[in-house]
Amino acid sequence: MSANCDxxxxxxxxxxxxxxxxxxxxxxxxxxxxxxxxxxxxxxxGECGACTILVDGMSVNSCLLFAADCDGRDVVTIEGVVQSxxxxxxxxxFVASGAVQCGFCTPGLMVQASHLIEQHPGADEAAIRRGxxxxxxxxxxxxxxxxxxxxxxxPDPGQTPFSEGQP
Amino acid sequence: xxxxxxVTVLAGGTDLMPQTQAGRLRFRPVLMNVRRVxxxxxxxxxxxxxxxxxxxxxxxxxxxxxxxxxxNLLWQACDHFASDQIRNAATIGGNLxxxxxxxxxxxxxxxxxxxxxxxxKPNGTLQIRRVPLAQFLLGPGRSCRGLTELxxxxxxxxxGAGFVGEFYKHGTRPGLDISTISIAAGARRDGAVLxxxxxxxxxxxxxxxxAPRAEAALEGHRADAATLEAAVQAALAEIHPISxxxxxxxxxxxxxHNMLKRVLTHVCKL
Ligand SMILES: Cc1cc2nc3c(=O)[nH]c(=O)nc-3n(C[C@H](O)[C@H](O)[C@H](O)COP(=O)(O)OP(=O)(O)OC[C@H]3O[C@@H](n4cnc5c(N)ncnc54)[C@H](O)[C@@H]3O)c2cc1C
Ligand code: FES
Ligand code: FES
Numbered sequence: 001m002s003a004n005c006d007x008x009x010x011x012x013x014x015x016x017x018x019x020x021x022x023x024x025x026x027x028x029x030x031x032x033x034x035x036x037x038x039x040x041x042x043x044x045x046g047e048c049g050a051c052t053i054l055v056d057g058m059s060v061n062s063c064l065l066f067a068a069d070c071d072g073r074d075v076v077t078i079e080g081v082v083q084s085x086x087x088x089x090x091x092x093x094f095v096a097s098g099a100v101q102c103g104f105c106t107p108g109l110m111v112q113a114s115h116l117i118e119q120h121p122g123a124d125e126a127a128i129r130r131g132x133x134x135x136x137x138x139x140x141x142x143x144x145x146x147x148x149x150x151x152x153x154x155p156d157p158g159q160t161p162f163s164e165g166q167p
Numbered sequence: 168x169x170x171x172x173x174v175t176v177l178a179g180g181t182d183l184m185p186q187t188q189a190g191r192l193r194f195r196p197v198l199m200n201v202r203r204v205x206x207x208x209x210x211x212x213x214x215x216x217x218x219x220x221x222x223x224x225x226x227x228x229x230x231x232x233x234x235x236x237x238x239n240l241l242w243q244a245c246d247h248f249a250s251d252q253i254r255n256a257a258t259i260g261g262n263l264x265x266x267x268x269x270x271x272x273x274x275x276x277x278x279x280x281x282x283x284x285x286x287x288k289p290n291g292t293l294q295i296r297r298v299p300l301a302q303f304l305l306g307p308g309r310s311c312r313g314l315t316e317l318x319x320x321x322x323x324x325x326x327g328a329g330f331v332g333e334f335y336k337h338g339t340r341p342g343l344d345i346s347t348i349s350i351a352a353g354a355r356r357d358g359a360v361l362x363x364x365x366x367x368x369x370x371x372x373x374x375x376x377x378a379p380r381a382e383a384a385l386e387g388h389r390a391d392a393a394t395l396e397a398a399v400q401a402a403l404a405e406i407h408p409i410s411x412x413x414x415x416x417x418x419x420x421x422x423x424h425n426m427l428k429r430v431l432t433h434v435c436k437l
Contacts, residue, residue, distance in 0.1 A: 005198075022198050023187055045185055046253055058226070058255040064184045065256065066177060069200060112252065134250020 007071035012080030020067040029067035038078035049135030052108040059115040078107035097148035101139035179256040221260025240275040240332030247336045269370040275351040278367035286319040304374040371406040390435035
């Protein structure tokens with residue numbers, strides 16, 4: 001079916017309106033139509049997680065999501081995640097831990113990690129490892145990635161225990 | 168919508184997208200996104216039956232206290248399902264309609280004697296039929312769902328108090344793998360005797376299957392090693408595994424033999 005669908009959704013906080021082919025993936029829409037290339041195409045089959053985005057606050061593989069299915073929803077990509085405070089913490093933690101080698105898996109991992117930390121603040125190593133099962137990294141062996149996420153998941157050392165749980 | 172007939176229903180898209188990309192599936196003239204149909208959502212218990220809306224995601228099943236506490240066999244299967252990203256998107260309705268012989272939720276649902284609720288609106292009036300899962304599934308990718316029918320929900324009778332179940336899935340990459348084989352087994356101990364024995368398998372036949380002869384070998388019997396062995400032998404006579412890229416039929420039989428024994432040992436608390 002080649003018919004187009006008119007969709008309207010929020011992308012990184014900004015309202016967008018678009019006409020997309022019915023069979024197009026959200027990943028193709030983001031990269032090819034909207035020029036947001038932070039979201040990566042790894043496998044196109046839901047195996048690698050390089051294309052992870054947030055839709056209505058839940059992490060999903062954008063290669064498996066139909067662009068048309070973004071209609072009416074709230075979509076956040078890595079470009080949006082890094083603008084948040086949590087995203088900035090993750091970014092510095094990835095750098096500090098040396099969790100980036102070629103960097104191809106990094107955007108997907110950071111989006112997934114931001115979702116993981118939001119759902120399970122203070123997640124331990126086992127929870128982190130399980131949370132990133134859907135993200136493949138060919139370079140790092142995961143140890144440093146897990147460390148980075150664990151340190152970003154810890155409450156900010158600059159904050160007193162009393163302010164825990166507050167924004 | 169349901170009247171249109173020639174529609175492709177879209178839920179999470181995790182099966183539909185790869186099938187479309189591979190050219191194995193051509194969209195029918197109407198692509199129907201069912202996400203906004205409220206009747207297809209929610210998990211609720213009524214009169215000893217849990218109704219799970221077709222659009223409920225695997226993550227929502229995992230987060231449900233009702234499913235964890237009362238339908239633990241199903242909960243365990245969800246716990247073994249793919250990755251977080253897939254669980255956030257994949258729906259139980261999609262898993263059922265995809266009718267894979269390896270579908271992870273299908274195995275516990277079959278063991279728990281679930282039935283699917285199919286809805287159609289042929290001439291303006293809503294028609295509902297309930298079909299036991301065993302009759303709904305016809306073969307790999309095939310179900311008895313009519314072209315104009317929508318899967319609205321799956322209904323699962325609550326197992327009796329004391330029912331203990333265990334789900335086992337074998338694959339190489341923890342969740343992401345399609346099951347090489349899977350087992351859902353459960354029973355209730357009545358003193359030394361086993362009751363309500365349920366055994367189902369995934370990926371050893373064209374659909375997920377129950378193992379009635381293995382169940383009969385245990386039902387009403389004392390739970391001991393000899394009974395278990397008899398049940399395992401009965402099960403091996405009931406399965407028809409194939410050899411494919413994931414495993415040979417011989418390896419699948421070995422897996423069923425060894426893992427069914429282990430699962431039953433846990434379930435029977437030997
Ligand atoms: C990387 C990867 C890993 C996976 N791992 C697993 C796994 O571990 N275990 C497992 O069981 N599966 C797995 N799957 C398969 C898939 O995720 C599941 O089958 C999932 O439950 C499908 O649900 P969906 O909502 O995404 O379905 P969709 O893709 O939206 O739909 C699937 C099919 O069902 C039809 N359909 C959906 N909902 C309805 C409805 N309400 N009424 C009528 N028809 C409907 C669609 O038209 C389509 O034909 C995996 C898939 C991928 C890509
Ligand atoms: S590109 Fe989407 S999971 Fe690999
Ligand atoms: S850093 Fe290269 S794939 Fe992860």
